[in-house]
Amino acid sequence: MEKQYKPANTPQSNKISRRTWLGGAAAATMLYVQSSFGKTIQVAAPLLLPTPDDPTKKVGPGPSKLGKRSLYETPVRKPSDISSRTPLQDLYSTITPSDLHFERHHGGVPVIDPEKYELLIHGMINKPMKFTLHDLKRFPSVTRTCFIECAGNFRTGKENMTVQEVCGLTSQSEWTGVMLSTLFREVGVNPKATWFLAEGGDAAVLTRSIPVKKGWDDAMIVYAQNGEAIRPEQGYPARLLLPGWEGNTSVKWIRRIEISDQPYMTREETSKYTYPVKDRIRQFSFEMDARSIITYPSYPAKVEPGWIEIRGIAWTGRGKVREVQISTDAGKNWNIAKLQGPVLDKAHTYFRYLWQWHGQETEILSRVIDETGYTQPTLKQLIEARGEDMGGYHLNPVTAWVIKNDGSVLFKPEQLR
Amino acid sequence: MEKQYKPANTPQSNKISRRTWLGGAAAATMLYVQSSFGKTIQVAAPLLLPTPDDPTKKVGPGPSKLGKRSLYETPVRKPSDISSRTPLQDLYSTITPSDLHFERHHGGVPVIDPEKYELLIHGMINKPMKFTLHDLKRFPSVTRTCFIECAGNFRTGKENMTVQEVCGLTSQSEWTGVMLSTLFREVGVNPKATWFLAEGGDAAVLTRSIPVKKGWDDAMIVYAQNGEAIRPEQGYPARLLLPGWEGNTSVKWIRRIEISDQPYMTREETSKYTYPVKDRIRQFSFEMDARSIITYPSYPAKVEPGWIEIRGIAWTGRGKVREVQISTDAGKNWNIAKLQGPVLDKAHTYFRYLWQWHGQETEILSRVIDETGYTQPTLKQLIEARGEDMGGYHLNPVTAWVIKNDGSVLFKPEQLR
Numbered sequence: 001m002e003k004q005y006k007p008a009n010t011p012q013s014n015k016i017s018r019r020t021w022l023g024g025a026a027a028a029t030m031l032y033v034q035s036s037f038g039k040t041i042q043v044a045a046p047l048l049l050p051t052p053d054d055p056t057k058k059v060g061p062g063p064s065k066l067g068k069r070s071l072y073e074t075p076v077r078k079p080s081d082i083s084s085r086t087p088l089q090d091l092y093s094t095i096t097p098s099d100l101h102f103e104r105h106h107g108g109v110p111v112i113d114p115e116k117y118e119l120l121i122h123g124m125i126n127k128p129m130k131f132t133l134h135d136l137k138r139f140p141s142v143t144r145t146c147f148i149e150c151a152g153n154f155r156t157g158k159e160n161m162t163v164q165e166v167c168g169l170t171s172q173s174e175w176t177g178v179m180l181s182t183l184f185r186e187v188g189v190n191p192k193a194t195w196f197l198a199e200g201g202d203a204a205v206l207t208r209s210i211p212v213k214k215g216w217d218d219a220m221i222v223y224a225q226n227g228e229a230i231r232p233e234q235g236y237p238a239r240l241l242l243p244g245w246e247g248n249t250s251v252k253w254i255r256r257i258e259i260s261d262q263p264y265m266t267r268e269e270t271s272k273y274t275y276p277v278k279d280r281i282r283q284f285s286f287e288m289d290a291r292s293i294i295t296y297p298s299y300p301a302k303v304e305p306g307w308i309e310i311r312g313i314a315w316t317g318r319g320k321v322r323e324v325q326i327s328t329d330a331g332k333n334w335n336i337a338k339l340q341g342p343v344l345d346k347a348h349t350y351f352r353y354l355w356q357w358h359g360q361e362t363e364i365l366s367r368v369i370d371e372t373g374y375t376q377p378t379l380k381q382l383i384e385a386r387g388e389d390m391g392g393y394h395l396n397p398v399t400a401w402v403i404k405n406d407g408s409v410l411f412k413p414e415q416l417r
Numbered sequence: 418m419e420k421q422y423k424p425a426n427t428p429q430s431n432k433i434s435r436r437t438w439l440g441g442a443a444a445a446t447m448l449y450v451q452s453s454f455g456k457t458i459q460v461a462a463p464l465l466l467p468t469p470d471d472p473t474k475k476v477g478p479g480p481s482k483l484g485k486r487s488l489y490e491t492p493v494r495k496p497s498d499i500s501s502r503t504p505l506q507d508l509y510s511t512i513t514p515s516d517l518h519f520e521r522h523h524g525g526v527p528v529i530d531p532e533k534y535e536l537l538i539h540g541m542i543n544k545p546m547k548f549t550l551h552d553l554k555r556f557p558s559v560t561r562t563c564f565i566e567c568a569g570n571f572r573t574g575k576e577n578m579t580v581q582e583v584c585g586l587t588s589q590s591e592w593t594g595v596m597l598s599t600l601f602r603e604v605g606v607n608p609k610a611t612w613f614l615a616e617g618g619d620a621a622v623l624t625r626s627i628p629v630k631k632g633w634d635d636a637m638i639v640y641a642q643n644g645e646a647i648r649p650e651q652g653y654p655a656r657l658l659l660p661g662w663e664g665n666t667s668v669k670w671i672r673r674i675e676i677s678d679q680p681y682m683t684r685e686e687t688s689k690y691t692y693p694v695k696d697r698i699r700q701f702s703f704e705m706d707a708r709s710i711i712t713y714p715s716y717p718a719k720v721e722p723g724w725i726e727i728r729g730i731a732w733t734g735r736g737k738v739r740e741v742q743i744s745t746d747a748g749k750n751w752n753i754a755k756l757q758g759p760v761l762d763k764a765h766t767y768f769r770y771l772w773q774w775h776g777q778e779t780e781i782l783s784r785v786i787d788e789t790g791y792t793q794p795t796l797k798q799l800i801e802a803r804g805e806d807m808g809g810y811h812l813n814p815v816t817a818w819v820i821k822n823d824g825s826v827l828f829k830p831e832q833l834r
Contacts, residue, residue: 055527075646100484138723174510203475226514236487
């Protein structure tokens, strides 16, 4: 047995050069025994990286202050003028690395000195107070893992779209901070109060009106993300977190909360974040609807006949994911996917479904049912409920990927009309 | 009420300069209303960062491909020649950011081309096989969150030691990969097999003998960490993961598994990772013992009289944390801390305990009891059980922090002798 073992690249030399690497790669591949699943996926073009033929013959760099990604892994967000999108197709589970969390802001990312930061709470309360970051950190703290999704998280239009392009405006972190209810008790919120204004300290001074009920329920002021201080793009040094609600209500760089008995009708809830539902306008549609998407296989992956583990994420702003169903025949039949536990409240939930593909063109789809019984709609159902002109918010249709005969995977934009 | 609100720094100008910042900082501080907890902790020296006096008057940078930490947050590992340590005192919950995961390796961090990577499984099996990374990713996958801790995770000796210095060789990630049992079934492991050799593809070609039973139980080959591809220092493109076992057995850059019916007695389990227990040598002590440590307040934090939330992490290689107890009077009385749920198997578990400090010098301690009933020992108990010369492995004594009258917090090294 042992003779069969041979390093992937029998080393002639441990010198690293472009020539060695390029020349060695093809030859080395010939040394491979047949891999268990047959053909290996080829990279489009050889990478020119300083990689030794045999890493066991080259002492690597020692420990460092901060780790770095492999040179072979380059996940990036897709920045536009106003947002950047998480590369969900590159991810394997539910935590979004902090530097890949989607961004959406209305006045850029402010630089805020944590020693100068303050959160003012005033309005219909007993005792108006300002809290420094140090103050906030002294309160009893809580950690929870949940998603944040932009209300406008949907794009379509062409076949060569990645998950990132279709719905990359959702990300998940482990957040830590103080319950807003703790601060409400500290300042003595008037029992007659029904709304509060949340104001951000960025150049947009973004404001939203939030029902006080949410403040007493599960709202938080968070100052930590995935174990460490919250990132600047996510509201450093502190943001409001409204689990399950449309992302912009989780006001970043939060600097002021004013308690009131009516909504404030700010720009971001009148000119934006409202949308037509037939002949009416829907406003204050806070909860994100249940949604799921297959992240593997998805464009631009290429698959081979045989067993494929279909993977993806499902989530709902209304509680927990109850079930994810998968169709591998364009929606005719549905099967139940496995959910990765623990299934958390208002959190991206990873699902998996093992499927044997026989090489024929087909469509694969996922749909989620949440614990309230809500089922992710098709686009047809969305149009029936809301009319042809639905605007750009709260669009959560079932998404299909086409698998071609040659194994290439394409987004299916026409599912939407 | 509203008149009381004023931005922390009333802007005279939005120009950013060192002079503005330094000059403005003290003046701006005078505008603060009394913060709810009284005195604000002062930074040791003013930071010279490009921070506008009023961030709302300055449009910030737009979305980017990769986010970055705030300039005010600079957590780093502590590299030595052979390892680097996680700054646990800077963290707020249980996920360790991937670039802060501790490092320990015996031949540096190898650069491995994922397209050339292979894992060979051979020995007492039906069908020796090589798996490419692509092969490994095609198998049914599993995600789990657990800690990895170095067997030698203990230092002492002086008062000005941080948590990072005392026990920064433990970190936690959300890992994704394939169960080793899945691969064992694929290759047909002989029922008579009892041990396997795990071999790394680094310059040290690190090897350890592992009971096959662990392979059938919860061992994994993982290729993803905190959502994305595993980091180079953690074994890119794939490592063995043995939840709850001493870190070096979770062989990084895993390239070979040989199945056998006896241990291999490799260098790393004879010259290292063994230690005296009275007149004998303990070998193959795989499970990490239950441990806890208070991460806040800890050196170099400074506290004020009043309410303090004592925070920290507890973990055990034998299952779940059942209880964490806190003493605020040098071990005379113990109280039960709150555990942050969900409490996961073989995972760092965050604990919190609210305590009112009246300004007198005292010692604060934590101890954990795991679900097997094992209680974290004092150093005295460890010495009684193992003798004076305990070596450097599996040392998990209760750790105390001294709080001085002036609020400064110091490590207590003499607790150990």
